[in-house]
Amino acid sequence: MVSVGLEHATEVRITGRQLGASRHAPAAARQFTRGFLADMGASTWCRQAGELMASELVTNALVHAKSAARLWISVADGIARIEVTDDGPGDPVLRDPGPEGGYGLWLTDMLAQSWGVIPAAGGPGKTVWFTISLSGSRQFASRLVS
16 A cells, blocks of 8 residues: 555655554554554654554544554655554544534644545545654644643
8 A cells, every 4th residue: 555645756655554443453553553653763742642642543433433443654755644544434524622522623734744634445434644754843732722
């Protein structure tokens, strides 16, 4: 699987993992993402933000799509693209977070360079993806309210 936009990159590294539909899947996504980004030389901020967003998107697959998730990470030209695919119906909706949730896409929208949704061809399911710079820093810290 080669991510859209990476076909002209000089060197592409891709890895993936099937995650079960269990409460342990978000933790496994965090560990897998953190490890691969560290191996790619990502900054501390990139590893932390990447693992947080991956975990949130895997949680969304479990809770909203009621599906196991597949996690793919591709790195090219200093940019990581992280994709979470599920088999559930419906499209994710960006909303303001509150006591009932809504933090997954909100955090992704705040932290990622870009993100989007690709519907599955010919059936239910979708892939939610985001990109983040391996050299990224706390560029969005000023948006936080204390």
